[in-house]
Amino acid sequence: MKNLLHAAPLGSGFRRVGCPGGGGGGRGRRRFRAGAFTLVELLTVIAIIGILAAILIPTTSSARVAANKAKTRAQFAQWAAAIEAFRQEYGYYPTFETAGAGLNKVNGNTAGSTNLTAVHRFYETLTGVRRDGTPLPTTITGTPAPPQAQNSRRIPFITFTDADIVPVNTTDPTLTAKRGLIRDAFDNADIAVLVDRNLDGKIASGAIGGDSINALPLVSPPDSTAVRLAPTTGAAGDFPTGANLGVRAGVIFYCMPPKGTTAGDLLMSWK
Numbered sequence: 001m002k003n004l005l006h007a008a009p010l011g012s013g014f015r016r017v018g019c020p021g022g023g024g025g026g027r028g029r030r031r032f033r034a035g036a037f038t039l040v041e042l043l044t045v046i047a048i049i050g051i052l053a054a055i056l057i058p059t060t061s062s063a064r065v066a067a068n069k070a071k072t073r074a075q076f077a078q079w080a081a082a083i084e085a086f087r088q089e090y091g092y093y094p095t096f097e098t099a100g101a102g103l104n105k106v107n108g109n110t111a112g113s114t115n116l117t118a119v120h121r122f123y124e125t126l127t128g129v130r131r132d133g134t135p136l137p138t139t140i141t142g143t144p145a146p147p148q149a150q151n152s153r154r155i156p157f158i159t160f161t162d163a164d165i166v167p168v169n170t171t172d173p174t175l176t177a178k179r180g181l182i183r184d185a186f187d188n189a190d191i192a193v194l195v196d197r198n199l200d201g202k203i204a205s206g207a208i209g210g211d212s213i214n215a216l217p218l219v220s221p222p223d224s225t226a227v228r229l230a231p232t233t234g235a236a237g238d239f240p241t242g243a244n245l246g247v248r249a250g251v252i253f254y255c256m257p258p259k260g261t262t263a264g265d266l267l268m269s270w271k
Contacts, residue, residue, distance in 0.1 A: 069257065069267055071185035075164065076269040079106075080251040082126045082158035083195065087250070089155060093195040095144040096121045104217045106191040106253070112178040114168045121147055122182065122193070128154035131165070131180060174222075184255055184267075188222040191255045192230075194247075204246035205239060219266070221256040229256065232263045238271060 037045075087093050102109035110120045116132035123131055124147035130136065140149035148154075166178040166189065174187070181189040196203050198210035205213045216230035216239060231238035231254060239247060247270050254268040 065257065068185040071163075072255065072257075072267055073269065075184055076253040078158065079126075079193075079253065080269065083251045085157045086126065086151070086155075089153075089157075090150070092199075093197060093250070094121075094125045094147075094150050096125065096193065098144045098212075104192055104194055104213065106193050107181045107189050110181065112166065112176075112181045112189065114179055116168065116180055118180075119146070120180075120182075123160065124148070125151050126157045127160065128156050186222055186255075186257050188255050188257070190219045190222070191253060192217045192219050194252050196250045201250075202246035202248050203250075203252055205233065205241055219254065219256050221258050221260040221265075223258045224260075227256065227261060229260075229263050229266065231266055231268060238263070238266070238268060 083093060097103050097105065097108040100109045106122050108121050110118055117130055117134065120131055121144075124136060128136065128147075128151050136148035136154065137146075138148065139146060140152075142149070151157075160182065163185070164182055166175050166181050166183050166187065168179045170176065170179060178187070178189045182191070183189050184191060194203050194211070194213060194216075197212055200210070203213070204211050205216055216233070218228040218230050220226075220228050233239050233241045235242060235245065249270050252269050254266050256265060257267055260266065
């Protein structure tokens with residue numbers, strides 16, 4: 001059998017299929033160029049890419065927002081821990097601002113600039129130094145008491161990282177006015193901070209409570225100063241009010257993420 005095929009004469013019924021001259025088996029066949037796409041195939045691929053992009057881009061954006069919210073909550077927790085450590089050391093919560101537009105705000109009345117020797121009560125009280133690392137002055141009088149009077153032992157209760165401070169040499173035009181200020185993960189410097197001033201286990205707003213919070217501070221998202229909101233109040237609000245109500249915490253923070261338009265969009269440390 002091994003030699004029968006080789007020995008078979010031409011025309012005996014055995015034919016070389018698909019080869020030129022093999023009975024015409026390869027003649028007249030249509031040939032296609034390898035790797036070529038038809039217009040329909042190309043349009044189909046483009047449509048699929050467009051669909052995937054429409055699905056993935058919003059998902060990626062949502063994941064980024066969720067990650068920044070988690071980072072901001074982590075910042076709030078670290079700052080609150082530093083303030084609690086201050087209270088344990090000195091027996092009272094620090095006072096950051098008692099008047100002005102920056103009342104009960106993390107950055108207080110400090111304006112963003114390259115001057116890191118300008119008083120920043122939140123930073124200096126919790127670190128015991130200026131933002132540029134130089135020692136605090138010796139003056140201890142003022143209303144409210146200056147940081148060096150409150151943190152008289154110059155104890156560093158926290159170390160702020162680059163993620164917490166807007167760099168003074170930033171070239172980002174959206175951050176120019178915030179240089180040297182404390183920020184959240186959204187580059188937002190408008191952050192409220194409230195403490196349990198009378199140490200009764202809750203933070204209350206209004207005449208009741210003794211925490212000296214006449215009204216909740218308004219905050220804006222980093223992308224719109226036209227929006228200025230505070231947590232909702234009332235028995236069922238995010239910030240309950242009344243004789244026996246309030247937020248059961250020693251320190252709380254809240255801010256407004258980008259694109260925030262209602263009080264429900266606020267990012268609150270106790271929620």
